[in-house]
Amino acid sequence: MGLLKAVQATVLKLDPTKQSSELSSAQKYPLAAGTTLVVNAASPAVGNHLQLTLAAPLQGFTTWFAYAPHVVVAWLVLEAVQETILKRDPTKQASQLAETEKAGLARGAQLGLRATAPAANNHVQVTLLDPLKGFVTWYAYAPHVRLLQEADGKLEAARDRQKVFQDYLAIAVQEGSNLNHLSFLDRGLASSAYKDQVKLFGDRLRMAPDGKTVVSLGSSVQLTGSAQTVTFGPFPNRGIVPAIDTRGLDFLHPEITEACVCVGSVVDGQLRSHWLGRNPLSNVQFWSATKIVAIANVLCQANAKASSTPIGTCTIVDAQGAVRSRSFTDAAIDVISYRNDDATAGQFVSNAIAALFKRFNSRPGLEQWFRSLTGSTLQFRGYYGEPPLMAWPQLKAGTTTLLAAPAEGTGGENLVSAYDLTRLLTMVGWHFFIPTSAKLPGAQWHSLTTFVETLGYDSARYLDVAIATLGIAPEISNVVLLSKLGFGASDSRDRTELTYTALVQFVDARLQTATQPAILRTLALTLRAAVRRVDGSGKRDLNEEARQIDVRMAAEVTELLRRIVTHELA
DSSP states (O other): OOOEEEEEEEEEEOOOTTTTTSOOGGEEEEEEETTEEEEEEEEEGGEEEEEEEEEETTTTEEEEEGGGGGGEEEEEEEEEEESSSEETTTTSSSGGGGGEEEEEOOOOOEEEEEEEEEEEETTEEEEEEEETEEEEEEEEGGGEEEEEEEEHHHHHHTTOOOHHHHHHHHHHHTTTOOOTBBBBTTOOGGGTGGEEEGGGGHHHHOOOOOOEEEOOOOOOOEOTTOOOOOOOOEEOOOOOOEEEEEEEETTTEEEEEEEEEEEEETTEEEEEEEEEEEETTTTOOGGGGGHHHHHHHHHHHHHHHOSSSSSGGOOETTSSSSSSEEEEHHHHHHHHHHHOOOOGGGGGHHHHHHHHHHSSSOOOHHHHHHHHHSSSSSSOOOSSSSSSSSSSEEEETTTTTEOOOOOOOOOOOEEHHHHHHHHHHHHTTTGGGGGGGOOOOOOHHHHHHHHHHTTTEEEEEEEEHHHHHHOOGGGEEEEEEEEEEEEEEEEEEEEEEEEEEEEEEEOOTOOOOOSSEEEEEEEEEEEEEEOOOOTTTTTTTTHHHHHHHHHHHHHHHHHHHHHHHHSSSS
């Protein structure tokens, strides 16, 4: 039994594929903000909806659909923390009861509840969702059980990775996901429960654990279900490649060919880190995920020239006057969000503006700058299939020219590693907690906040989907989601590839009590997946490759986040 609450005014629908305006009054049911309904079940459905099974019919129906960002669902579950016995009478020992008056529970067994109440002799009275031996009212010895909210039940269910994958695949099939529009890669910020919080991400990244109500993971943490203890090391200085645990991500599906994860912990005001990877230093094509590099470089150059000038006040101007000017912020959002792209018309504005950002440095110069940050031997001299939107751009603050395009220099490819992209995002998101020798050179926070905001506009919403699937949304706060996708079908490698680089941070209050503080969780990740599928004739099926790789990425990001919040990964 769960309780659904409308967090804003919304409409329940019998058909999630239609807008509420397309439905008759009998096919929809309005809910005012704050309205609660008792539900027996809730599961992901098409169009970022939840399919609900109500405990009591509405307008004659118990199955309805709610737009997921507009509602939250809280469940109550009884879990046995050790082998125990449920009893019909809390005043008697189990040995005094008939077999029909008691029921054994193995350690870890879970039962859905309608309600709970204190009872005699340190017992808790539970009203079960489904009858047990013909009864719904039972008594459990309180020290032997615990009550779980929805998040814990969903977290446990998400251990079934194949089911998570199949659930996501069912959504993709139902939505008609294909090469031109993928269910999770192209979901867009508008579908996100955090779309109205993007402007708060910068302030949230400045938040340090106070040690009382919020703590970090500390200098070390023992992994759940393991004897392994993870020790967080100092965040590396620029140009230094940290030690990377190359076995810690062995659980990832084989279709994830490269990966790098960095888990952070703030200790005495300083960010400490633990790095994990699968082929983390392999220089490969990360497609459009690398577009963030040149944006960061322009920001650093501009701040070095005028440290008190926020990049958000700057404008990009065509020195030749052939292309209209646009603000730095709008240009960066165009790159991240693809909002002005039209694939059917062959208009790839994101690619052209990404190349424009590269024009503020020579190709060898930008490559060397990126190498100086990460310490790797990357190559970074390519564009993105389109010439720069402006051949000779200038960055202006008012009438003052801060940057002007130099000669391009020799071109080449964009071959970087999962580590390189993860390292860049950590330098952005953890700016306040890493030493000066590790920061982006010249970067000022008044400008990094603008960059942080633009990274909230990514159309790929894998982290949103993971949070919803794991059921942790009601128990986390101060959420930050920064990311950039990359996607393409490679003829030379004869497969479809998808890349995702992201930084996620939130305060996790799931285990918070009067004596146990909430936990600040922060990590950056970069994954690269590769998939090849053929049809009945043996030809590559590009639509199926795209659909499968999108679902695979969603499933693996979900598993990563699940392990983070259960302390199976750090």
